[in-house]
Amino acid sequence: NAGVMQNPRHLVRRRGQEARLRCSPMKGHSHVYWYRQLPEEGLKFMVYLQKENIIDESGMPKERFSAEFPKEGPSILRIQQVVRGDSAAYFCASSTYSGTLREQFFGPGTRLTVL
Amino acid sequence: TQLLEQSPQFLSIQEGENLTVYCNSSSVFSSLQWYRQEPGEGPVLLVTVVTGGEVKKLKRLTFQFGDARKDSSLHITAAQPGDTGLYLCAVHFDTNAGKSTFGDGTTLTVKP
Numbered sequence: 482n483a484g485v486m487q488n489p490r491h492l493v494r495r496r497g498q499e500a501r502l503r504c505s506p507m508k509g510h511s512h513v514y515w516y517r518q519l520p521e522e523g524l525k526f527m528v529y530l531q532k533e534n535i536i537d538e539s540g541m542p543k544e545r546f547s548a549e550f551p552k553e554g555p556s557i558l559r560i561q562q563v564v565r566g567d568s569a570a571y572f573c574a575s576s577t578y579s580g581t582l583r584e585q586f587f588g589p590g591t592r593l594t595v596l
Numbered sequence: 597t598q599l600l601e602q603s604p605q606f607l608s609i610q611e612g613e614n615l616t617v618y619c620n621s622s623s624v625f626s627s628l629q630w631y632r633q634e635p636g637e638g639p640v641l642l643v644t645v646v647t648g649g650e651v652k653k654l655k656r657l658t659f660q661f662g663d664a665r666k667d668s669s670l671h672i673t674a675a676q677p678g679d680t681g682l683y684l685c686a687v688h689f690d691t692n693a694g695k696s697t698f699g700d701g702t703t704l705t706v707k708p
Contacts, residue, residue: 521701526695584644585696589637
């Protein structure tokens with residue numbers, strides 16, 4: 482069984498374009514998390530979603546960024562009107578709800594480059 | 597603000613040496629995970645600790661959770677080049693919180 486799937490693995494956009502990043506959680510997982518990582522830094526939390534619900538978006542920039550996790554299909558992180566500062570690796574993780582454990586399993590990431 | 601600090605930031609050692617990396621928080625946390633990340637890949641979960649004072653072993657890796665639930669350490673015995681990578685700790689500060697707070701990691705290089 483595949484783990485967390487993310488696509489595309491690499492994405493190049495010009496300033497002002499839109500970027501769409503997809504994440505399919507592990508089978509049986511209904512919780513999805515998005516993180517951003519800059520070079521040689523840790524992961525910064527962006528948003529936490531369950532099916533059709535945004536649970537915590539405290540790490541999302543107020544403008545241009547949005548996320549969804551529809552009833553059917555993958556979770557989508559959308560960045561509108563990208564700027565060079567959006568260049569980073571974006572990771573998706575998924576988990577089952579397991580109380581204090583809440584172990585998150587990560588996908589391989591999407592590396593976004595904004596020209 | 598709940599801070600999570602990892603030290604050292606960079607560590608370069610020879611094959612066969614032992615090492616310890618640390619993860620410290622300003623607040624008590626409910627659980628902690630250690631991850632290892634290789635370049636171009638996502639973090640891979642190594643271990644989860646939830647009980648203060650807990651010690652877990654994974655082959656040559658020993659993980660310790662502080663009694664006060666504010667710190668943890670990862671000790672590697674007889675390091676090998678395959679241990680090279682970025683070691684990240686991640687915590688949940690609130691049992692009801694979904695998100696993990698990550699440290700900035702320790703970049704380990706093991707030279708043959």
